[in-house]
Amino acid sequence: xxxxxxxxxxxxxxxxxxxxxxxxxxxxxxxxxxxxxxxxxxxxxxxxxxxxxxxxxxxxxxxxxxxxxxxxxxxxxxxxxxxxxxxxxxxxxxxxxxxxxxxxxxxxxxxxxxxxxxxxxxxxxxxxxxxxxxxxxxxxxxxxxxxxxxxxxxxxxxxxxxxxxxxxxxxxxxxxxxxxxxxxxxxxxxxxxxxxxxxxxxxxxxxxxxxxxxxxxxxxxxxxxxxxxxxxxxxxxxxxxxxxxxxxxxxxxxxxxxxxxxxxxxxxxxxxxxxxxxxxxxxxxxxxxxxxxxxxxxxxxxxxxxxxxxxxxxxxxxxxxxxxxxxxxxxxxxxxxxxxxxxxxxxxxxxxxxxxxxxxxxxxxxxxxxxxxxxxxxxxxxxxxxx
Amino acid sequence: xxxxxxxxxxxxxxxxxxxxxxxxxxxxxxxxxxxxxxxxxxxxxxxxxxxxxxxxxxxxxxxxxxxxxxxxxxxxxxxxxxxxxxxxxxxxxxxxxxxxxxxxxxxxxxxxxxxxxxxxxxxxxxxxxxxxxxxxxxxxxxxxxxxxxxxxxxxxxxxxxxxxxxxxxxxxxxxxxxxxxxxxxxxxxxxxxxxxxxxxxxxxxxxxxxxxxxxxxxxxxxxxxxxxxxxxxxxxxxxxxxxxxxxxxxxxxxxxxxxxxxxxxxxxxxxxxxxxxxxxxxxxxxxxxxxxxxxxxxxxxxxxxxxxxxxxxxxxxxxxxxxxxxxxxxxxxxxxxxxxxxxxxxxxxxxxxxxxxxxxxxxxxxxxxxxxxxxxxxxxxxxxxxx
Numbered sequence: 001x002x003x004x005x006x007x008x009x010x011x012x013x014x015x016x017x018x019x020x021x022x023x024x025x026x027x028x029x030x031x032x033x034x035x036x037x038x039x040x041x042x043x044x045x046x047x048x049x050x051x052x053x054x055x056x057x058x059x060x061x062x063x064x065x066x067x068x069x070x071x072x073x074x075x076x077x078x079x080x081x082x083x084x085x086x087x088x089x090x091x092x093x094x095x096x097x098x099x100x101x102x103x104x105x106x107x108x109x110x111x112x113x114x115x116x117x118x119x120x121x122x123x124x125x126x127x128x129x130x131x132x133x134x135x136x137x138x139x140x141x142x143x144x145x146x147x148x149x150x151x152x153x154x155x156x157x158x159x160x161x162x163x164x165x166x167x168x169x170x171x172x173x174x175x176x177x178x179x180x181x182x183x184x185x186x187x188x189x190x191x192x193x194x195x196x197x198x199x200x201x202x203x204x205x206x207x208x209x210x211x212x213x214x215x216x217x218x219x220x221x222x223x224x225x226x227x228x229x230x231x232x233x234x235x236x237x238x239x240x241x242x243x244x245x246x247x248x249x250x251x252x253x254x255x256x257x258x259x260x261x262x263x264x265x266x267x268x269x270x271x272x273x274x275x276x277x278x279x280x281x282x283x284x285x286x287x288x289x290x291x292x293x294x295x296x297x298x299x300x301x302x303x304x305x306x307x308x309x310x311x312x313x314x315x316x317x318x319x320x321x322x323x324x325x326x327x328x329x330x331x332x333x334x335x336x337x338x339x340x341x342x343x344x345x346x347x348x349x350x351x352x353x354x355x356x357x358x359x360x361x362x363x364x365x366x367x368x369x370x371x372x373x374x375x376x377x378x379x380x381x382x383x384x385x386x387x
Numbered sequence: 388x389x390x391x392x393x394x395x396x397x398x399x400x401x402x403x404x405x406x407x408x409x410x411x412x413x414x415x416x417x418x419x420x421x422x423x424x425x426x427x428x429x430x431x432x433x434x435x436x437x438x439x440x441x442x443x444x445x446x447x448x449x450x451x452x453x454x455x456x457x458x459x460x461x462x463x464x465x466x467x468x469x470x471x472x473x474x475x476x477x478x479x480x481x482x483x484x485x486x487x488x489x490x491x492x493x494x495x496x497x498x499x500x501x502x503x504x505x506x507x508x509x510x511x512x513x514x515x516x517x518x519x520x521x522x523x524x525x526x527x528x529x530x531x532x533x534x535x536x537x538x539x540x541x542x543x544x545x546x547x548x549x550x551x552x553x554x555x556x557x558x559x560x561x562x563x564x565x566x567x568x569x570x571x572x573x574x575x576x577x578x579x580x581x582x583x584x585x586x587x588x589x590x591x592x593x594x595x596x597x598x599x600x601x602x603x604x605x606x607x608x609x610x611x612x613x614x615x616x617x618x619x620x621x622x623x624x625x626x627x628x629x630x631x632x633x634x635x636x637x638x639x640x641x642x643x644x645x646x647x648x649x650x651x652x653x654x655x656x657x658x659x660x661x662x663x664x665x666x667x668x669x670x671x672x673x674x675x676x677x678x679x680x681x682x683x684x685x686x687x688x689x690x691x692x693x694x695x696x697x698x699x700x701x702x703x704x705x706x707x708x709x710x711x712x713x714x715x716x717x718x719x720x721x722x723x724x725x726x727x728x729x730x731x732x733x734x735x736x737x738x739x740x741x742x743x744x745x746x747x748x749x750x751x752x753x754x755x756x757x758x759x760x761x762x763x764x765x766x767x768x769x770x771x772x773x774x
Contacts (some may be wrong), residue, residue: 073591075598140557144550163531163597166553167590170527173557174590177564178583181576189568189576196565203554203561204460210550211462 050381053374057105057127060120064128068179072171079168083139083156099151102382103240104131109374110244110258113366123247125183126191130240132176133195137202137236139169144210173199187246194246198239205231212298217306217320225303226267234266241375245365257365258375264358265379271351272383274299275344278335290331293338294324300350305343312341355383437768440761444492444514447507451515455566459558466555470526470543486538489769490627491518496761497631497645500753510634512570513578517627519563520582524589524623526556531597560586574633581633585626592618599685604693604707612690613654621653628762632752644752645762651745652766658738659770661686662731665722677718680725681711687737692730699728742770 069080081087085096104127111123141147142155143165149155157165180192208228212220241262245255277292277299292299298306305316316337319329338344358379366372456467468474472483491514498510528534529542530552536542544552567579595615599607628649632642664679664686679686685693692703703724706716725731745766753759 073587073594075594076587076590136557140553144553164594166527166531167594170523170557170560171587171590173560174564174583174586177561177568178580181564181568181579181583192568192579193565196561196568199561200460200463200558203463203558207460207462207551207554 044380046377046380047384049374049377053109053378054100054102054105054381057108058101060108060124061101061104061127061131064124065131068128068132068175072175075164076168076171079139079156079160079164080135080172082159083135083150083165083168085151085153089154089159101131102378103134103236104128105378106237106240106262106375107244107247109378110241111247112244113248113371113375114245114250114254114258115248119244119248122185123244125179125185126188126243126247127240129176129179129191129195130236130243132172132179133199134236136169136172136176137199137206139165139172141206143169144206185247187243187249191243191246194239194242198235201231201235205229205233205235208232217296217298217302217317220298220303220306222300222303222307225298225300229270229300230263230267233270234263237266237269238262250365254365257361261358261361261365261375261379264354264361265382268351268354268358268379268383271300271347271354274301275347275351278302278338279344290335293331293334294326296320296324301338301343301347303343304346305338305341308341308343308346310341312337316341351383355379433764433767434771436761436764440496440765441487441489441492441768444495445488447495447511448488448491448514448518451511452518455515455519455562459562462551463555463558466526466543466547466551467522467559469546470522470537470552470555472538472540476541476546488518489765490521490623491515492765493624493627493649493762494631494634496765497628498634499631500635500758500762501632501637501641501645502635506631506635509572510631512566512572513575513630513634514627516563516566516578516582517623517630519559519566520586521623523556523559523563524586524593526552526559528593530556531593572634574636578630578633581626581629585622588618588622592616592620592622595619604683604685604689604704607685607690607693609687609690609694612685612687616657616687617650617654620657621650624653624656625649637752641752644748648745648748648752648762648766651741651748652769655738655741655745655766655770658687658734658741661688662734662738665689665725666731677722680718680721681713683707683711688725688730688734690730691733692725692728695728695730695733697728699724703728738770742766 065084066086069077069084072080078087078091082089085094088094107123107127107130108120112120115122138150139156142150143157143162147155148158155165156168160168177192177196180188180195183191205228208224209232212225212228238259239262242255242259245258250258274292277297278290278301280289292302302316302320306313306320316334319334319337324331359376362372362375362379366375452471453473456464456471459467465474465478469476472481475481494510494514494517495507498513499507502509525537526543529537530544530549534542535545542552543555547555564579564583567575567582570578592615595611596619599612599615625646626649629642629646632645637645661679664684665677665688667676679689689703689707693700693707703721706721706724711718746763749759749762749766753762
């Protein structure tokens with residue numbers, strides 16, 4: 001529990017290269033995404049491997065995604081292509097900044113780990129479906145959270161209005177499940193059931209998040225914050241891995257183990273992401289350190305601190321009772337209160353714990369270390385962002 | 388083209404008993420829905436048969452719907468059960484007023500027409516899936532349209548907020564497609580593809596509707612208004628019939644013919660519904676006559692009138708250029724302008740035309756008049772509302 005965080009401060013690790021997830025730390029969702037390409041030189045072997053996996057995944061999945069989105073009705077297509085960063089608001093082509101697409105990479109890498117190259121090739125449609133579902137939730141979450149920026153650009157609802165953003169999300173949702181329904185692969189129906197179940201869990205997670213942000217800081221428990229993070233972040237990472245396993249024809253117990261692997265890695269990611277949301281390097285995250293504190297976000301380290309029963313917890317609760325005022329409140333002092341209340345240590349220890357559990361699940365499903373290497377690399381990659 | 392409207396003024400027809408659709412005339416979507424039960428005595432044979440089909444459909448589909456909704460995560464379930472009228476806002480059980488559920492009845496009746504009782508029994512899940520998808524779109528449309536009443540009750544977003552209404556819609560959407568994915572029937576994958584395609588068409592229809600309501604009355608063409616009505620109303624009625632045909636194992640051409648049957652009947656319904664929105668009996672519709680005119684809705688008779696090139700069109704355009712003011716504008720005079728510009732005759736003739744086409748498609752797919760009787764009865768039922 002006192003182990004160092006998972007390479008967060010390890011200078012050898014690749015930094016700032018992971019995709020942002022639609023998670024608690026929504027600020028970071030719209031943070032810069034430095035391309036992984038060209039950063040591998042200084043990175044560890046895992047980081048290098050992860051960057052290559054993400055690149056190869058994009059190369060496989062993007063054509064499938066573009067072909068699917070070309071079938072959308074005109075207005076839905078316009079909003080979706082804008083959201084993906086493939087078109088500007090005026091409809092002209094854009095270079096694209098659709099994130100690192102970690103979820104499709106998890107689908108393909110899981111399929112490869114359990115079924116080799118043939119399974120990976122067969123799972124490309126499922127990988128695209130997961131990415132479509134992820135982006136449907138981002139479109140809707142941005143409307144609900146009134147977030148104005150994603151991936152350095154104005155969010156879709158700020159450009160096209162709430163109605164079109166909601167409708168484009170609905171259309172991408174339908175398209176995601178259509179891709180699986182139209183896929184003749186024997187695992188496609190089971191994959192669709194799993195993806196639909198995951199969407200329902202994501203919805204509940206988003207509901208809990210929204211409801212929690214409205215409640216008084218003292219009323220929120222650590223258990224429900226962790227459960228929310230699992231639903232909002234862990235569920236879809238787990239689903240992505242499980243779909244890869246299904247497409248590899250893996251037995252049920254391996255499918256479930258890979259689902260748990262993704263969930264645990266997702267929780268580890270969220271914990272690290274929340275640490276960065278408080279103490280992160282603004283040059284890396286695109287947001288000033290303390291942005292989550294200024295927004296009074298009930299992120300995991302904050303809730304851990306608030307529920308610690310320490311004097312610093314009382315100090316933090318007092319600060320959180322009123323909105324942040326620039327000039328009046330020193331965010332570094334607020335961050336120090338979280339730290340003195342044990343929020344930072346707790347989050348880092350928890351991240352290490354969840355990552356260890358992820359590794360156990362991975363070893364269960366994929367005992368051969370070489371076959372498991374890709375998933376290990378991706379898991380380390382998403383949880384080792386620079387502070 | 389000058390044929391009398393489809394029984395709109397026929398006193399023998401059952402009245403006010405059909406479900407409201409998520410269509411142009413959104414006012415009527417929340418209008419009273421008198422139970423069909425107990426009204427059959429005075430009704431025609433078709434009306435009597437339709438009422439029985441709707442009742443039997445509810446009896447088959449409701450348990451499936453309730454079982455599916457019981458699997459939703461807690462907060463999604465709460466909002467969905469409220470929306471269906473099965474729970475009050477405080478979570479206590481409600482008598483239920485979930486509409487007549489015409490769409491699941493179309494699924495089951497189509498399956499029976501082409502495959503007999505066994506096909507009907509096999510299609511119950513598909514019927515439930517269509518009803519879930521329909522209700523997902525209602526939840527979202529109410530948020531977008533800021534509609535405050537549906538089925539005599541406050542809409543879900545007014546009770547639980549936008550976020551929960553959007554999320555409950557998303558969850559019902561996922562649940563609908565999950566039901567088909569989990570269904571071992573050989574037609575389930577094709578049905579899921581079709582339902583997903585239909586959802587995308589509904590989204591585009593809702594987009595067009597929203598966009599059209601923002602445009603100046605003179606800029607809206609009759610063709611685009613008809614195309615929008617087909618996407619918003621016809622598409623899901625057609626999809627419901629097509630799913631029934633798929634579950635009956637019907638050949639492609641019959642599936643397509645039944646889809647067109649449903650679309651044409653849906654357009655006929657929309658035309659009649661729009662007529663009622665202007666000249667309807669307030670005791671029947673729960674809204675004063677002229678409600679659509681007061682809301683400046685660009686319903687089909689209005690657009691037909693505006694684009695007629697008549698002197699009355701110019702008068703109507705002038706009235707529509709400013710918002711309705713009670714006391715200042717006589718809605719009966721506005722309605723008269725629509726009528727003198729030919730909007731009412733046009734809508735009634737068009738409704739007759741589309742109904743005739745629906746009958747042709749039905750005869751093509753189901754040549755045996757006895758087997759086709761149920762679908763005929765349902766089509767007549769939805770288009771023969773009292774003025």
